[in-house]
Amino acid sequence: MPLNLVVVSAIAYVALLFAVAFWAEGAARRGRARWLRGPLIYTLSLSIYCTAWTFYGAVGTAARTGLEFVTIYLGPTLVMVGWWALLRKIVRIGQVQRITSIADMISSRYGKSTALGGLVTAMAVVGTAPYIALQLQSVTLSFAALAGPAQASLNDTALIVAIGLAVFTILFGTRNLDVNERHNGIVTAIALEAVVKLVALMAVGAFVVWGIAGGPSQTFELIEAAPIATWELQPGRWLGLTMLSAAAFLCLPRMFQVMVVENSDERHLATASWAFPSYLFALSLFVVPIAAVGLQVMPAGSNPDLFVLTIPLAQEQDALAMLAFLGGFSSATSMVIVACIALATMMSNHVIVPLWLAMREQGATVSGDVRHVVIGARRASIVGLLALGYVYYRFTGGGAFLASIGLISFCGVAQILPALLGGIFWRGATRAGAGAGLILGFAVWTWTLFLPSFGGGVAVSAATMAEGPMGFDWLRPHALFGISGLDPLLHAFFWSMSLNTLAFIAGSLLSKATAIERVQGAAMVNVFRFGSGARGWTPATVEAEDLLMMAxxxxxxxxxxxxxxxxxxxxxxxxxxxxxxxxxxxxxxxxxxxxxxxxxxxxxxxxxxxxxxxSVEELMRVADETAQIMEYSARLEAQSEELSRTAAQLREANEKLTALSIQKDAFLSQISHELRTPMTSIRSFSEILRDGGDMTPEQRSRFSGVIHDEAQRLTRLLDDLLDLGVLENGQVSLRLETVPLSGIIDRSLSASGAVTRMAVARDPAREQVFIETDPDRLSQVFINLIGNAVKYCQAPDPRLDIRVRHAGAGLDIDFVDNGAGIPRESQDVIFEKFARVGDPDAAGGAGLGLAICREIVHRLGGTISYLPGQDGAAFRVHVPLRQNLSAGLAAQ
Amino acid sequence: MSDGKRVLLIEDEPNIIEAVRFILSRDGWRVSTHADGADAVDAVRARAPDLVILDVMLPDRSGYDILADLRADESMRELPVLVLTARGQQKDRDLALRLGATEFMVKPFSNQALLEAVRLIAAPSTEAPQ
Structure with a gap:
């Protein structure tokens, strides 16, 4: 077939896809052609599961290993039919949480972990690159088969195909940024490709059965005769491959994209649950006949992977061959496009944008800004992915069987399964567990399957393959822990999934979930408890009035x-x-x-x-904002409280000032009385003396004496007033010395003249204690107290007890007389200035003496108090043994 | 001269008592004293003096209370009372006069002024018979 015809056909086909995608996108935007978002298109879009590997490779696998290819269909079928509830749950979670990819799913479940999202993305990229290489290879091979190998270099063809796919994907996959990451145009184009795939394969099948073999019965005879029928089924491998394909069906990024992200109504799943297995069945119907007939009619040594294409060519059915080529082309392109879109979303959302945001100095950004970064990131990702696929294709030399490359990929992405299933069924699953499982599983996969897949000596040396790295033979890639003899794929699948699951469970049990993880865990595990799934919304249904009311x-x-x-x-x-x-x-x-x-x-x-x-994230942000507002209002509240406190303090201060003013009036009035009383005597007697008249010399002398005494009294009073003023202002300086207490008491007794007027009882032994104090000032206090006892004790045999005892870090010195004491009601006020016992207008108070005593004792860091309930008047002076500056200051 | 009229001095300061006693005695008054506030009213009633000189700041009882009690007693309503106090503010004077003080004098006083005040307030009863 001429090269030009093949190229033109391919380009024309791509142009048709463009047109369909463009039309479908426009129709969806305008809300028309609702069937485009119906269950039919949804089901057909799921067929991206069947890639070129399925299209060509199934026949190859059948030709080589009999019915083993069925496992690849069996896995998804079992999931669709038997575990429909699981799919519904994943789709519901995807809708409710607005999940954009499998990486987003894992990241969201485990507390919006950027690291997990990045990890899953990395795994998906590494796992998908071989798969893209596989598509490039199949397209290249089919191209070569159709046009003849001499016509073009295989590598050049692969490169051109890769570039073409990148352009198409960028054009339709990154045209706009939709919150829901839906791509109606692409999905419709893929549905069309699904139809082309099916029609092509069935046409080839029909041609083989009726055109070559001559009918179904002859075909069965051929099958019976072919080696296909004699291949033994290996139950272990069957089971393993079925599980592997089921796991991959759930975890492949592109499957997640079409099944969950592009899903607009979860009811479509109900249709897909029977329609998609039917599609798979139809697709696989003619695989064995084509393989059997191919083995029969094609020359020995021809590649069974290309039977679908080469049989019509050999039979000179060019049109059918072209159809088959387009079917394979469809399989390859649809897979690459969707995989690239899914991976580009993951890479931009979980790797590039987070990095870009982290590198920017300020976190807050203009949305338009981010938009450009995101679109740029996606385009770059698509180019990067196809480049990676191409590089892998070149490395593996394009020689590997199609099916084996696909299975390597399957096993890689299947590593996501434990974290995915655990995440939606087990609330105890944690980020640490998911991370540990993913990393370990992925590492085991890389070592046992991925690196060896490059072929002997490329990534892993032959010596390492045979003897293990650095002589650790239990680490041999194909015989981990010494278990050899297993099929390499099953060996890798078994170990990677087992260790992955174990690490996931152990990590989850051993670590503690954060708050957002617990919230997300509950939201996902119990997703059906929270209302019905979200449906798509169109702005047209929004009532402007509702918005106005809210606004x-x-x-x-x-x-x-x-x-x-x-x-x-x-x-x-x-x-x-x-x-x-x-x-x-x-x-x-x-x-x-x-x-x-x-x-x-x-x-x-x-x-x-x-x-x-x-979403929970938004709720958290709402809560943050609310918290800020509450904090602000709390600050206002605090300020207003502060204000009312200040007002109260001002009021209090004002009351104090008023009270002080009243006290000052009373004090002045009191002073005036205290001063006037001696002055009255002085004036009166001096007038008597001045006026002369008859007086005895004794009288004259006595009157002069009174004047003298009263003048003395006035002086003392003024001295006391000044002393008290100085003490109260804190201007007094203490002259501290360390002296025996007995000395101070001796001095005070003799100065007050008590010994001659009353019996004084002391405790000489206890008085022998040294105290650090101002002896003059303390003695002034003692003189005052002793003097009061002398003055006021009216007992017939007046007596004064002076008792000393240690109390805490100081001394209690009690002065107790045997007089009448001070009436209870006056005891509280005796230390006030001019406090008088009894009626406030009555005279005869203690004057300033006790007020001065109190000030002095405070300066000395002690206290003075009246002791009620003693025989007579009883005062206690407490002074510290040692002075310290802070106590003295505190007393001020 | 006082013709031996009796003055009761209610005062607690010994020196002031001595001075007032000397001044009034020399003028012919018979001076008796009482130093305590509590039973001062009884003392006045018992001694029935012609004139009372009353201090305000006494031990146990205010001179104002004593004055009020005296005026409350029918027999002593007209008794001349000279309030002699160290509290010399206008409000003290007003209070004393309102309570029925016949005269109000502030300490320290001039001997001559005291003598004249005593003579003046005692006069009605001394001059009426003439």
Whole structure:
């Protein structure tokens, strides 16, 4: 067949796909052709599971290993039919949490972990690269088979195919950024390709059965005769491969993309659960006949992987061969496109954007800014992925069997399964467990399957393969822990999944989940308890009135109405309710954000526009904002409390000042009385003496004496007043010495003249204690107390007890007389200035003496108090044995 | 001269008592003293003096209370009372006069002024018979 025809056909086919994708996207945007988002297209889109590997490789596998190829269909079929509930749960979670990829799923479940998202992305990229290489290889091989190997270099063809696929994927996969990451155009194009695949394979099958073999019965005879029928089934390998394909079906990024992310209604799953297995059945119907007939009619040594193509060619059925080529081409391109879109989303969301955000100095960014980065990141990812696939293709030399490359990939992505299933069924699963399982499983896969797949001596040396790294033979890639003789694939699958699961469970049990992990765990495990799944929403269904009502509550009536009316005018509408356009929603959200914060505004608009379920992350952000607002209001509250406290303090201070002013009046009045009394005597007697008249010399002398005494009394009073003033202002300086207490008491007794007037009982032994104090000042206190006893003790045989005892870090010195004592009601006030015992207008008070005593004792770091309940008047002076500066200061 | 009229001095300061006693005695008054506030009213009733000189700041009882009690007693309503106090503010004077003090003098006093005040307030009863 001429090369040009093949190239033109391929290009024409791609152009058709372009047209379909473009049309479907437009129709979806305009809300038309609803069947485009119906269960049929959904089911057909799932067929990206069947890649070129299935299209060509199934026949090859059948030709080489009999019915083993069935396992690849059996796994997904069992999942679709038997574990439909699991798929529904994953789809529901995907809808509710707005999951964008398998990496996002794992990351979301384990507390929005960027690290896990990145890890899964890395695993998916490494696991998918061989798969892309596989598609390139199949397209290249089919191209060569159709056009003849001499016509073009295989490597050049592969490169051109890779570039072409990159362009197509970029054009349709990154045209716009949708929150839900849905791509209606691509999905429709893929559905069309699914039909082409099926039709092509069935056409070839029909041709083989009826055109070559001559009917079903002859075909069965051929099958009976072919070696296919005699291959023994290995139950272990069957079971392993079925499990592997089932696991891969759930974990492949591209399957997650079409099954969960592109799903617009979870009811479509119900249709797909029977329709997709039927599709698989139809696709596999003619695999064995084609293989059997191919083995029969094709020359020995021809590649059974290409029977689908080479049989029609050999029979000179060029049109059929072209159809078969397009079928294989469809299988390859649809897989590559969807895988690239899924992986590009993962790479941009979980690797590139987080890195870019981390590198920027400020975290907050303009949304348009991020948009450019995201789109750029996706385009670069797509190019990178295809480049990686091409490199892998070149490395493996394009020689490996199609099926074996596919299985290596399957096993790699299957490592995600424990974290995925554990995450949605076990609330105890933790980030640490998931990370440990993923890393260990992936490491084992890399060592036992991926690196050896490059062939002898490329990535792992032959010596290492045979003897293990550095002589550790239990680490031999194909015989871990010394268990040899297993099929390498099953060996890798068994060990990687076992160790992965073990590490996952152990890690989860040993580590503690964070708050967001627990929240996400509960949300995913119990996803069916939380309402019905989200349906897609269209802005057209949103009532502008609802939005206005909400906006009024937040912005206030006038401002909200102004906003809406301005928009209505801008749209050229009458009235004040504008059409709800995405632009208007964005604008409104920004306005609201000014009042309630961005996350809250987004959540509110989302709620009203319907269907948008608020994610945990958004709720957390809402909570953050609320907390900030509450903190602000708490600050205001605190300030207002502070103000009222200050006001109360001012009031109190004012009351104190008033009270002080009253006290001052009373004090002045008291002083005036205390001063006037001696002055009265002085004046009166001096007038008597001055006026002369008859007086005896004794009288004259006595009157002069009174004048003298009263003048002395006045002086003493003034001295006391000044002394007290100095003491109260804290201006007194103490002259500290360490002296025996007995000396101070001796001095005080003799100065007060008590010994001659009353019996004094002392305790000489206890008085022999040294204290650090100001002896003059302490003695002044003692003189005052002893003097009071002398003055006021009216007992017939007056007596004074002076008792000393240690109390804490100081001494108690008690002065107890046997007089009448001080009445209970006066005991509280005797230390006040001019406190008088009895009626406030009555005279005869203790004057300033005790007030001075109290000030002095405080300066000395001690206390003075009246001891009630003794025989007579009893005062206790407590002074510290040692002075320390802080105590003295504290006393001020 | 006082014709031997009796003055009761209610005062607790010994030196002031001595001075007032000397001044009034020399003028012919018979001076008796009482130093305690508590039973001062009884003392006045018992001694029935022609004139009372009353201090305000006494032990146990205020001079104002004593004055109020005296005025409350029918027999002593007209008794001349000279309030002699060291509390010399206008409000003290007002209070004393309102309570029925016949005269109000502030310590320290001039001997001559005291003598004249005593003579003046005792006069009605001394001059009426003439």
């Amino acid at each position: 009024q509550r937040i912005l206030g009536g006038r401002e909200a109405q102004r906003l809406f009316r301005a928009e209505a005018v801008a749209q050229g509408k009458r009235g004040f309710l504008p059409d709800v356009t995405p632009d208007f929603l964005t604008h409104l959200e920004r306005q609201l954000a000014g009042s309630v914060g961005a996350a809250t505004a987004h959540a509110m608009v989302g709620q009203i526009t319907g269907g948008l379920v608020v």
